[in-house]
Amino acid sequence: MRPIACGPYLRPGDPAFPMKSCDCPLLLAATFRRALLTGVGALALLPAAAHAALDYATPYTFALLAGTGSPGAANGTGAGASFDAPAGVALSSSGTLYVADRANNVIRQVSAAGVVTTLAGEAGTSGSTDATGTSALFDGPTALAVGPGGDVYVADTGNNTIRRITPQGVVTTLAGTAGEGGSLDGTGSAALFRQPSAIAIDSSGTLYVADTGNNSIRKVTQGGVVTTLAGTAGTAATTNDEVGAVSPAGHADGTGAAATFYQPGGIAIDAAGNLWVADTDNNTLREVTPGGVVTTLAGTALVQGLADGTGTAALFDNPVGIAVDSAGNLYVADTGNSLIRKVTPAGVVTTLAGTPASYAVLFGTGSAAVFDVPTGIAVDSSGNLYVSELKGQVIAKGTPSGGSTGTSTTPPVFTVQPVSITVTGGEVALYAAATGATSYQWMLNGTSPVGGASSTLVLPAAVAGSYTCVATNAAGSATSQAATITVAPTANPGRLINLSCRAEVGTGGNILITGFALGGTNAAGSDTLLIRASGPALIPFGVTGTLADPDLGFYSGDSEVASNPGWGGSAAIADAAAAVGAFEWTSASSHDAALLVSPVVGAYTAQVAGQSGDTGVALAEVYDTTPASSYTATMPHLTNLSARVQVGTGGGILIAGFAIGGDSALTVLVRASGPALVPFGVTGTLADPEIEVLSGTTVVAGDTGWSGNVAITAAANYVGAFSWGNVATADSAVLVTLPPGAYTAQVSGASGDTGVALVEVYEVP
Numbered sequence: 001m002r003p004i005a006c007g008p009y010l011r012p013g014d015p016a017f018p019m020k021s022c023d024c025p026l027l028l029a030a031t032f033r034r035a036l037l038t039g040v041g042a043l044a045l046l047p048a049a050a051h052a053a054l055d056y057a058t059p060y061t062f063a064l065l066a067g068t069g070s071p072g073a074a075n076g077t078g079a080g081a082s083f084d085a086p087a088g089v090a091l092s093s094s095g096t097l098y099v100a101d102r103a104n105n106v107i108r109q110v111s112a113a114g115v116v117t118t119l120a121g122e123a124g125t126s127g128s129t130d131a132t133g134t135s136a137l138f139d140g141p142t143a144l145a146v147g148p149g150g151d152v153y154v155a156d157t158g159n160n161t162i163r164r165i166t167p168q169g170v171v172t173t174l175a176g177t178a179g180e181g182g183s184l185d186g187t188g189s190a191a192l193f194r195q196p197s198a199i200a201i202d203s204s205g206t207l208y209v210a211d212t213g214n215n216s217i218r219k220v221t222q223g224g225v226v227t228t229l230a231g232t233a234g235t236a237a238t239t240n241d242e243v244g245a246v247s248p249a250g251h252a253d254g255t256g257a258a259a260t261f262y263q264p265g266g267i268a269i270d271a272a273g274n275l276w277v278a279d280t281d282n283n284t285l286r287e288v289t290p291g292g293v294v295t296t297l298a299g300t301a302l303v304q305g306l307a308d309g310t311g312t313a314a315l316f317d318n319p320v321g322i323a324v325d326s327a328g329n330l331y332v333a334d335t336g337n338s339l340i341r342k343v344t345p346a347g348v349v350t351t352l353a354g355t356p357a358s359y360a361v362l363f364g365t366g367s368a369a370v371f372d373v374p375t376g377i378a379v380d381s382s383g384n385l386y387v388s389e390l391k392g393q394v395i396a397k398g399t400p401s402g403g404s405t406g407t408s409t410t411p412p413v414f415t416v417q418p419v420s421i422t423v424t425g426g427e428v429a430l431y432a433a434a435t436g437a438t439s440y441q442w443m444l445n446g447t448s449p450v451g452g453a454s455s456t457l458v459l460p461a462a463v464a465g466s467y468t469c470v471a472t473n474a475a476g477s478a479t480s481q482a483a484t485i486t487v488a489p490t491a492n493p494g495r496l497i498n499l500s501c502r503a504e505v506g507t508g509g510n511i512l513i514t515g516f517a518l519g520g521t522n523a524a525g526s527d528t529l530l531i532r533a534s535g536p537a538l539i540p541f542g543v544t545g546t547l548a549d550p551d552l553g554f555y556s557g558d559s560e561v562a563s564n565p566g567w568g569g570s571a572a573i574a575d576a577a578a579a580v581g582a583f584e585w586t587s588a589s590s591h592d593a594a595l596l597v598s599p600v601v602g603a604y605t606a607q608v609a610g611q612s613g614d615t616g617v618a619l620a621e622v623y624d625t626t627p628a629s630s631y632t633a634t635m636p637h638l639t640n641l642s643a644r645v646q647v648g649t650g651g652g653i654l655i656a657g658f659a660i661g662g663d664s665a666l667t668v669l670v671r672a673s674g675p676a677l678v679p680f681g682v683t684g685t686l687a688d689p690e691i692e693v694l695s696g697t698t699v700v701a702g703d704t705g706w707s708g709n710v711a712i713t714a715a716a717n718y719v720g721a722f723s724w725g726n727v728a729t730a731d732s733a734v735l736v737t738l739p740p741g742a743y744t745a746q747v748s749g750a751s752g753d754t755g756v757a758l759v760e761v762y763e764v765p
Contacts, residue, residue: 054351055308059366060340060385060398062353065097066114067394069361069413069435073104073123079410081116083108084123086388086395087752088143088198088321089376090152097378097386098152099395100141107141107154107165110395119152120169128159128178129171136171138163139178140650143210143267143376145201153207155196158650162196162209162220174207175224183214183228191226193218198267200275208275210264215249217264217277217288229275230259230292251282251301259294261286262302265752266322268330276330278319281753285319285330285343297330298347304687306337306356314349316341318687318751321377321387331385333374335751336688336730340374340387340398352385353398357730359704359750361392361435362473363410365401372435373704373751391690391704391750392435411476412437416699418469418483421665421739423462424493427764429667429711429735430457431701432480434471441470456735458711462487492628494666494740496638496763498580498659500621503645505547505608507615512608514620518601519639519763526598527624527636530576533593533608534619537585547616552593553607561604565611567594580623596625601636628661640719642760647686647747649754654747656759660740666763669715670701671733672747673758676724686755691732692746700743703732704750711735719762735764 064079072082085103092098097110098119106121120136127137139158146152153174154163161176175191182192194213201207207220208229216231250260264286266278275288276297284299298314305315317336324330330343331352339354353369362370372392379385385398412434421428430442433455442457444450444465451457457467464487469480505512518527531554535547554562567573569588576596577584585592591611608618624638631637647654660666670693674686692702706712708728715735716724724731730750747759 054306054339054356054367056351056353056366058342058350058352059401060352060369061365061401062369062385062387062396062398063363064114064410065386065395065397066110066116067389067392069393070415071103071393073101073106075108075117077116078114081114083388083393083395085390086393087141087375087390088155089378089386089388089395090144090146091378091380091386092146092150095380097395098144098146099388100144100154100376102140102142102390105138105140107138107144107152120165120171126158128156128161128173130163130173131171133169136165136169142196143198145199145207147201147205148203149205153199153201155199155209157195157197160193160195162193162199162207175220175226181213183211183216185227187226188224191220191224197265198278200267200269202269202273208267208269210267210277212263212265212280215261215263217261217267217275228257230256230288230294231261232257249281251279251284251296253286253295255294256292259288259292265318265320266333268322268324270324270328271326276322276324278322278332280318280320283316283318285316285322285332298343298349304336306339308341308349308351310349311347314343314347318753320375320751323377323379323385325379325383326381331377331379333377333387335374336753338371338374340371340377340385357705357728359391360437361389361394362438363396363436369398370438371396375752390752394435410436412471412473412478414469414471414478414480416702417481418457418467419700419739420484420486421737422486422488422663423737424489424664425462425487427667428459428462428485428665428737430467430469430483430485431455431734431736432469432471433702434469434478434480436473436475437471438473439471441472443468443470454709454711456709456711458735459485488664490663492631492663493633494660494662494664495624495631496641496658496666496761497624497661498622498657498742499638499641500619500657501643501655502617502619505550505610505615505618507610507613512618512620514606514608514622515603515642516606516622516638517603517640518599518636520601520634520636522634522636523601525634525636526600527626527638528596528598530573530580530582530621530623530625531595531597531606532573532577532582532619532621532623533606534585534621535592535616536587536590537583537592538617538619540586543617545616547608547610547618548614549591549611550593550618551609551611552595553609554595554597555605555607556599556602561599562595562597564593564595566591570594572596576623576625579627580625582621582623599636603640624661628663631662639763640761642758644756644758647689647749647754647757649749649752654757654759656745656747656761657742658745658761659742660738662740665737665739667735667737667765669712669719669721669733669735669760669762669764670745671712671716671721671731671758671760671762673724673731673760674755675729676722676731677756677758682756684755686747686749686757687753688730688750689732689757690748690750691734691759692748693734693736693738694744694746695738695741700738701734701736703734705730706733709733715762715764719764721760721762
């Protein structure tokens with residue numbers, strides 16, 4: 001299940017409420033965009049190089065081995081099986097492919113014929129239980145290696161451990177302590193890792209681990225003895241420390257501790273015992289000798305780009321998966337570029353398959369193939385490649401052109417269906433998505449083509465009727481379910497009525513700041529808002545580490561308009577909360593804070609801090625209290641939400657909640673800026689943001705790379721959002737018309753990357 005938190009109208013009693021949410025260091029309002037676009041970061045990324053011509057001299061042909069293209073946990077054959085965020089892959093000597101099915105928390109095995117079964121773990125359940133088969137539990141396993149005796153070794157990333165699985169499915173923990181992150185060398189549970197994300201094994205059974213959070217390469221014997229081979233070790237353990245590396249990040253070549261890495265995400269070992277490391281955030285490929293001597297083979301440190309060439313003349317974008325054949329050639333899942341690359345022992349880089357910066361599932365040869373976040377890669381003795389697509393939810397098999405690939409290309413499969421809506425008129429945007437689609441065509445009433453060849457249909461003026469989307473590729477086409485547009489004027493039109501976010505509240509610049517704007521043609525009018533900051537009120541719902549003494553301030557620009565250090569059991573606050581459906585604060589003496597304010601049209605922030613400098617988890621909520629019966633379209637109302645945060649993985653992705661009230665649908669523009677922040681001096685940005693809009697657990701719209709979409713540009717200009725220019729970047733946005741209800745806008749790294757991102761939700765009237 002996707003994490004659902006800080007969403008509008010989520011009550012603490014709802015099953016999803018206590019789940020880990022956006023642990024946001026800083027949230028700012030649209031009014032302060034200049035402040036949003038300057039701020040904290042880690043290492044600065046150099047400007048990305050322009051895409052150079054690619055060399056497809058030895059193209060590969062890719063086809064489906066297994067997977068439906070949609071998240072699931074079904075065993076079966078070919079397209080009858082399903083995965084959920086498949087990550088690392090590894091081959092046994094018998095040809096069985098093992099898959100770290102990350103979001104399912106299981107290890108799967110795939111036969112040469114595409115038959116998928118589960119080796120160990122229980123789908124949908126995380127934990128760290130040593131047992132047999134489905135009785136064993138994992139937490140976000142990311143990478144695998146198969147030993148000489150057939151044992152499978154797992155980088156169990158969420159548990160910070162290295163696990164071993166026998167061919168019979170018996171799981172034990174070899175090294176590390178579940179729930180503790182650190183970088184101590186030692187034996188068994190005395191050794192500590194921080195987010196180990198890649199693993200390889202040599203012919204003697206010695207394991208090598210890319211300890212990603214520690215920016216180091218670790219060595220593990222069969223007896224569980226852990227030492228650091230290269231990179232600088234960090235500090236001792238910190239319980240449940242799974243966020244942020246304590247070891248210095250860098251890109252220095254050298255020996256042992258003199259060498260530095262930047263979140264290495266892939267590792268492979270050749271016949272001579274040399275390690276090959278995909279140094280992901282450095283955008284380079286590194287070599288580590290058995291003696292710990294580190295050199296750079298290809299790519300330029302800290303430069304994201306795309307170019308074939310030799311050594312530093314070649315460029316990568318967040319390479320993750322890496323494999324090596326018997327001749328010493330490297331095969332790389334260049335995740336950010338959505339390509340499969342080959343690197344010779346001399347450092348000559350060519351491209352085997354993929355379409356640059358395109359994200360879908362389309363099987364074909366060379367540049368005709370399209371990948372959706374290729375992550376894991378393995379190579380067999382015949383040179384065939386096996387690639388996991390983290391977001392595409394499939395395993396693809398590639399062979400040198402002319403070879404046999406297995407399952408043939410399949411028609412597109414819809415993963416997001418268009419939604420029926422009732423509107424009052426004006427602009428309408430419908431959205432749909434299908435895996436494997438090379439083109440889209442929308443149809444009105446089944447017969448009349450309408451709109452351009454895009455997954456988003458934008459109608460400048462609403463036209464009532466039944467709309468379907470036809471997705472096509474070389475193997476055929478598929479038609480979406482029908483979505484009906486009904487045009488029905490109403491006195492209670494759709495509008496934003498609630499914004500909320502739960503976050504870790506720090507001090508100074510890391511307090512919780514929720515930004516929002518009020519719009520409307522009646523500039524002299526006002527809108528009464530209920531603003532709440534819950535800290536102690538979260539405790540009865542199982543939330544730990546709460547902010548003990550929230551202090552709530554309401555700001556217009558830099559001026560504090562109102563503040564409250566404790567609600568004191570106010571009857572007016574309680575009545576307003578009940579009227580808008582907010583969860584009840586049961587203690588009149590609690591230190592939770594709340595305000596009732598009546599601002600005019602403008603931009604504002606609600607700022608939550610610890611009254612006595614304390615820190616902890618708090619929930620900020622902003623509710624429009626205007627009764628539906630008295631609302632008119634000219635009245636001031638919520639029109640915008642924006643938040644800038646450090647985006648992590650898993651429960652640490654960015655989730656902004658919003659709700660639409662009224663009797664008709666509302667068109668919204670939702671943007672996720674990462675690279676677009678770089679020109680404003682923001683460092684450590686999220687290189688490859690993906691945006692998804694969900695209703696409950698159902699994705700209703702999404703995007704990975706906005707492609708310079710003219711409709712997005714026009715909508716952004718209309719609502720006054722800062723410009724992304726006209727050049728396609730990795731920033732993501734959706735324009736969609738949604739019926740009344742509660743939604744979350746979720747931002748994550750499409751390739752599992754992390755960094756600073758800005759999310760914005762705009763009403764598009």
